[in-house]
Amino acid sequence: MNRWLENETKLTSIFAGISIVSLILSITGVLKDILSVDIAWIAIILCGMPILVGAINGVVFEHDIKADVLVAMALIASVVTGEYFAAGEVALIMQIGSILEDYTSGKAREGIEKLIRLTPQKAHLITTGEEKDIPSEDVKVGDRIRVLAGETIPVDGIIVEGETTIDQSVMTGESIPVDKKCGDKVSSGTVNQFGTFVMKAEKESGDSALQRMIRLAQEAEENKAPIVTLADKWATWLVVIAFACAIGTWAFTGEFMRAVTVLVVFCPCAFILATPTAVLAGIGNAAKYGMIIRSGDALERLSKIKRVAFDKTGTLTYGKPHVAEVVTLDEDYSRTEIFRIAASAEKRSEHPLGRAIVAGCKVDLYDITDFKVIAGRGIKAQVIGKSVLAGKADFMKSERVDLSIATNQVSTFLNNGATVIYLAINGKMRGFIALADIIREDAAATIKKLVEHGVTPMLLTGDNEQAAGAISQKAGIKDVRANLLPEEKMEIIGDYAGSKEPICMIGDGVNDALALTAADAGIAMGGIGSDIAIESADAVLVSDDIKRIPYLLSLTKKAMQKVKTNIIMSMMINITAVILSATGILTPVTGALWHNFGSVFVVVNAALLLRYKDE
Structure with a gap:
């Protein structure tokens, strides 16, 4: 039962396949004289029970009415009146919708875990007369630490012996390593490229710049509320309206079966399929052009973007x-x-x-x-x-x-x-x-097209003002912020996120992970981007082809337009079905078949999105 409630895609797909066979056998009547019960019960149990349990759990324990409640009403009404095929068919349609939704949800992000794995596990502590390895979390303020060539710096500190070159791209995104000498500060998570140096710890591991990045990323992820489906938003009203229509039909006609038919056709199959089918088509179209959209929620957020923030190194440049x-x-x-x-x-x-x-x-x-x-x-x-x-x-x-x-x-x-x-x-x-x-060859053309589409570009970089200014001038970006640490990028993104001007962050490095997570939507460079940036983003440009960004935003808007069209049409079809049911023209079985016309429409309309092409 727990696995049913989780709606795992593989298990649900198996149940749906078995249910399709059982419904075909039920409607053809092949096993009618052999079995003592209608074989459609298989579909009712396999596909209907998770819906029923989910509806009860939502009402009783979560005190929330979702679309499952309306579907459960249709199932119960059909079973009570002996219309087992109608019950099984409604349950099957809903589980197909669940499969589509699970498919578009994508895998869980692993960016935070990969940030944690960046943390060095040990440090070479220098004490009186000896040197020993200790866990990096045991380093105390004032400890002298030796860092060898190629090692990641364990904590924030200051160099007291030696000279070296540090790769700071993890924290600042700078493409060119920075030379360091005695008296210069170094940050945890950055890499010592040459030689050996001795540093004095100024912070403990838990207070280091890298650990601060991890905490901020976790907070940003927790604060990004999931998008609730439209069907669930309106579920309470739909339940009230469905009951009102069914009771009204029974009261005026005196026929209980008409009331049952109203409940069956009111089941929002097409309404619930409207979003996942269009989202799936949008994700499929994007994949053809080398863009991976991680989830339906990501697609919806991308469709609302009004401002785009670019990282410099590795994004606008090579x-x-x-x-x-x-x-x-x-x-x-x-x-x-x-x-x-x-x-x-x-x-x-x-x-x-x-x-x-x-x-x-x-x-x-x-x-x-x-x-x-x-x-x-x-x-x-x-x-x-x-x-x-x-x-x-x-x-x-x-x-x-x-x-x-x-x-x-x-x-x-x-x-x-x-x-x-x-x-x-x-x-x-x-x-x-x-x-x-x-600068990338397509950068200026990409920025120009974004502006033409009403999207405002800006540049956020950890690099110096001169480097940022030179690139922004060539790209055609007027809003430039330089010398930024990862948390400063995050703060700037946070000023726009969730506002009337939703923002998208585009980056490639570990230092962009916080901003990618905090933004309304994030796009990562997949070819040269770090694993952490990719896992923190909502979409990935597989071949680092930034000229696809305007098309990506246009495609997501097109997909959401399909969703709206699907919802309007499914509602019109459902209203028509309710009227025909109330007048006695439709029975529970024919009503179920009729309202599935809406399901077919939304699937076909969504599939047309696959033909949408990049200019």
């Missing part, structure tokens, strides 16, 4: 540093030669910026010797017999390289959000390479 420009500062070195020497020097580097320089160079590289990495600062190498330095400004200054020759040109790139790697040859500045995250 999420990786690319060579934007190579500049030579010495006439003895061509642009191509500067690029070749820099790429040759960096070819043994494991730093993302070094790898980006190597990947961007399309000519054969020189052999190198005496390669050395200065963690978090730059590299040294001998290239074709020349001493080469490549790195950031502070590294060059520490090596007594004069940067004044590059100041004016470099400032232009820095103001546009690029990262600059300087190149010195034999102790003299010879050129530099600007790296930046590149």
